[in-house]
Amino acid sequence: MTRGPRRIVCLTEEPTEVLYGLGEQDRIVGISGFTVRPARARREKPKVSAFTSAKIDRILDLRPDFVVGFSDIQADIAATLVRHGVEVWIANHRSVDGILDYIRRLGALVGAAARADAWAGELARGLEAIERESAALPARPRVYFEEWDEPLITGIAWVAELVRIAGGDDIFPELSAEPLAKARILADGGPVIARAPDIILGSWCGKKFRPDAVAARPGWDAIPAVRERELHEIRSPLILQPGPAAVTDGVQAIAAIIRRWAETRRG
Incomplete structure (x- = not known):
């Protein structure tokens, strides 16, 4: 007997990736147009939303019994769907533990609690292994x-947590605690110059990171990362969504960059 919702619309990528990872993809009837993981989801499922907007009529035509979204940014979409009688869950996790718990909770909602818990445990052990390696x-x-x-x-x-796990230290730990992007805006590049990062990682959501443009910013030639050309892109689908990608491929990409940097300083 099938338990839980049977017709799910995913307004962001992470629930899609989780449900596919649990083998519950047949429940999905609509996805975000920004979804790239897994690649097959783009071929198999209709795209019904962006991040701050959604095709409400198209979603309602799909007759969902559950819609999953993320953050207060999607509050208006959620409110509109609720007014149409649709059950909506807006997750708001913003930490590594939150990602793992999100997998467990979504798995439980579709009757796959044991599989979800096992997967979250496997992901946690993977992070612990990366942290042990980076400590050396x-x-x-x-x-x-x-x-x-x-x-x-x-x-x-x-x-910031994944950077730490991978062996580095985020230079703005006080800002990383701010859940909203507007609270993490720098008025200018002065604080970056002052904190002198050894590595600069860029993940510009929706467009390609341009290391040369970053290096050319006024005064940034004084930054160790710029002098040593340690400017690297982490593709946004790997790190900017709080789902499985961030705690697997995302953190691994960061760890590889940090490992190469550290090895040049051995001895």
């Missing part, structure tokens, strides 16, 4: 993570 590195870099360039927006909590 000969040096820890200062890392600046840039989520957007105009204006400058620093990394969110789960990104």
